[in-house]
Amino acid sequence: MDSSEKEIGQAGLLERFRKSWFPPAAVVGAFAAFVAAAFRTRPAPRTAVQNPAPRNPDAGRRTSDVGRELPILQGNKPARPLDREYSQSAVLGGRGSAHPFQRSLAGIAVGTADRIYALGDGQIRVFDATGSLAAAWYVSENALCLTVAPDGRVCVGALGRVDVYDVKGVRIAGFAVGEAKQPAAVTAVKVFRQEILVADADARLIRRYDLGGKQLGLIGDKSKTGSFMLPNRWLDFDIDSKGIIRATDTGRHLMTAWTLDGTPVGSFGRFGMSDPADFVGCCNPVNLALTPDGKIVTAEKMVARVKVFEADGKLLAVIGPEHFDQSCTHIPLAVDSRGRILAGDPVQRQVKIFSPVAGAVKRMEQERS
Amino acid sequence: MSEKSTRRQFIDLSARIVGFAGIGTAAGLLTRRASGNVVYQVDSFKCTACDLCRTSCVLSLSAVKAVNDFDKCGYCMLCPAYYDVTSLPDEKGIPTGKVCPQDALKRRVVGKVDPEDPNNNYYEYVIDETRCDGCGKCVKACKPPAGNGSLRLEIRYARCVECNECAIQIACPDHAIVRVPTPGTAPMESTGERK
Numbered sequence: 001m002d003s004s005e006k007e008i009g010q011a012g013l014l015e016r017f018r019k020s021w022f023p024p025a026a027v028v029g030a031f032a033a034f035v036a037a038a039f040r041t042r043p044a045p046r047t048a049v050q051n052p053a054p055r056n057p058d059a060g061r062r063t064s065d066v067g068r069e070l071p072i073l074q075g076n077k078p079a080r081p082l083d084r085e086y087s088q089s090a091v092l093g094g095r096g097s098a099h100p101f102q103r104s105l106a107g108i109a110v111g112t113a114d115r116i117y118a119l120g121d122g123q124i125r126v127f128d129a130t131g132s133l134a135a136a137w138y139v140s141e142n143a144l145c146l147t148v149a150p151d152g153r154v155c156v157g158a159l160g161r162v163d164v165y166d167v168k169g170v171r172i173a174g175f176a177v178g179e180a181k182q183p184a185a186v187t188a189v190k191v192f193r194q195e196i197l198v199a200d201a202d203a204r205l206i207r208r209y210d211l212g213g214k215q216l217g218l219i220g221d222k223s224k225t226g227s228f229m230l231p232n233r234w235l236d237f238d239i240d241s242k243g244i245i246r247a248t249d250t251g252r253h254l255m256t257a258w259t260l261d262g263t264p265v266g267s268f269g270r271f272g273m274s275d276p277a278d279f280v281g282c283c284n285p286v287n288l289a290l291t292p293d294g295k296i297v298t299a300e301k302m303v304a305r306v307k308v309f310e311a312d313g314k315l316l317a318v319i320g321p322e323h324f325d326q327s328c329t330h331i332p333l334a335v336d337s338r339g340r341i342l343a344g345d346p347v348q349r350q351v352k353i354f355s356p357v358a359g360a361v362k363r364m365e366q367e368r369s
Numbered sequence: 370m371s372e373k374s375t376r377r378q379f380i381d382l383s384a385r386i387v388g389f390a391g392i393g394t395a396a397g398l399l400t401r402r403a404s405g406n407v408v409y410q411v412d413s414f415k416c417t418a419c420d421l422c423r424t425s426c427v428l429s430l431s432a433v434k435a436v437n438d439f440d441k442c443g444y445c446m447l448c449p450a451y452y453d454v455t456s457l458p459d460e461k462g463i464p465t466g467k468v469c470p471q472d473a474l475k476r477r478v479v480g481k482v483d484p485e486d487p488n489n490n491y492y493e494y495v496i497d498e499t500r501c502d503g504c505g506k507c508v509k510a511c512k513p514p515a516g517n518g519s520l521r522l523e524i525r526y527a528r529c530v531e532c533n534e535c536a537i538q539i540a541c542p543d544h545a546i547v548r549v550p551t552p553g554t555a556p557m558e559s560t561g562e563r564k
Contacts, residue, residue, distance in 0.1 A: 225489050231443025232517065251446060252488045271447055271462055273454055281454060281515055282445040301514040329514045
């Protein structure tokens with residue numbers, strides 16, 4: 001290739017470029033960019049008034065932090081000294097323990113010899129009085145509650161059904177709960193003599209069944225609205241040795257009492273954010289349990305705490321919110337024969353055991369005598 | 370010579386093909402973006418209701434509004450998003466303060482009405498969008514465990530002017546404003562007025 005041929009080649013390329021689509025495309029592109037820039041909607045200039053927060057103070061916070069802003073947490077101390085005190089004596093199933101709950105902790109119950117039955121991770125785990133794991137077996141993954149009958153059988157409530165297990169964890173019976181097209185949202189189950197009582201948070205009623213699963217009656221349908229008021233869709237109850245049922249009526253902020261035939265026999269409670277005896281938020285108390293000496297233990301959400309009441313509503317003790325994750329929407333409760341309160345923290349997936357302090361034990365013994 | 374010509378022709382043809390492909394791709398992307406099938410929306414899982422939606426939107430009344438998911442709502446009498454539960458109670462024990470500074474959260478009794486005891490009633494809560502400025506105070510108050518989490522913030526397409534760069538998206542510290550496809554739903558004509 002000589003130099004003249006090279007010159008001809010370069011000139012030919014330039015000519016080709018001049019005649020090609022590149023120049024008009026570049027002009028069109030520049031014009032389009034100008035139009036886009038001219039008609040672009042610019043955000044309003046930010047001023048100190050419009051954008052006062054340099055960063056979001058809520059970023060990275062959990063929902064549990066919301067409750068800490070409430071003045072109830074600062075003013076949680078009762079005005080008068082309470083009759084009972086509890087201190088946390090043990091924790092089961094937490095992180096770092098021998099048998100931690102990995103996914104969930106849904107319910108707890110106390111059986112014979114104060115053995116603790118915890119429902120979580122789709123299992124029932126049985127701990128003896130020292131906290132050692134004594135047994136475990138698998139149940140329905142969506143089970144929400146359990147109870148232990150005096151003979152050692154374990155009833156487990158799940159969506160639309162109740163299953164009964166023997167002491168070794170073998171399923172021996174079960175029945176559907178609720179209507180055919182409306183399965184019950186079973187949030188509590190108890191055994192009383194030859195009956196199994198089931199809380200149906202969907203129908204907002206307590207259903208009575210015999211051991212074969214035949215429905216015997218309803219509790220709560222004789223209230224003024226024909227059912228419990230449950231904005232949070234959670235119904236809990238317990239039954240004492242005389243057959244009196246205590247049930248939460250969260251929307252009304254009431255602790256209600258019923259006979260087995262469904263007759264209302266009393267209630268106590270009211271909404272309030274300052275007096276510790278009151279129930280806070282939209283819908284409380286969410287859980288309850290009865291002590292052997294007839295006291296009522298309640299649990300609340302929004303300000304996650306546990307309280308102990310006399311049957312007439314007199315406040316006896318408060319186990320404060322410092323013991324629980326404040327994002328708990330319910331705290332399953334149980335009480336053993338020694339009066340220890342077992343409270344489940346579903347967020348931390350721990351069973352916390354609170355024992356009455358010495359003075360309180362003496363007072364309890366005096367009351368019993 | 371014919372060999373060189375062939376190489377030039379090949380390079381020329383290749384450049385044209387690549388150029389046309391690039392322009393076509395860019396045009397396709399721009400057309401898709403302009404076609405209205407992708408809109409700004411609030412990711413409620415990321416949103417912390419920090420109040421920047423109210424202050425950052427280019428509209429005088431933000432295009433972000435609170436909406437109530439009735440399937441989740443508990444129809445509470447003492448709704449924590451409606452009443453400021455920390456305010457002083459009246460003689461009936463009901464809080465006197467309200468959470469919404471614009472009074473945009475309205476309620477009415479649904480079902481059987483008990484005029485004597487309001488605790489026996491269920492209440493339906495709706496948002497008056499002509500008043501709501503998207504501050505998110507109700508959303509924050511409704512979050513669990515206080516409420517059921519039925520209230521959330523949403524960008525209303527009827528009001529959003531679809532800025533090329535959403536000012537709220539720029540300001541949002543939680544990256545909660547996202548572009549989401551809305552197949553078959555072109556944005557409605559804007560009714561919002563710019564600041």
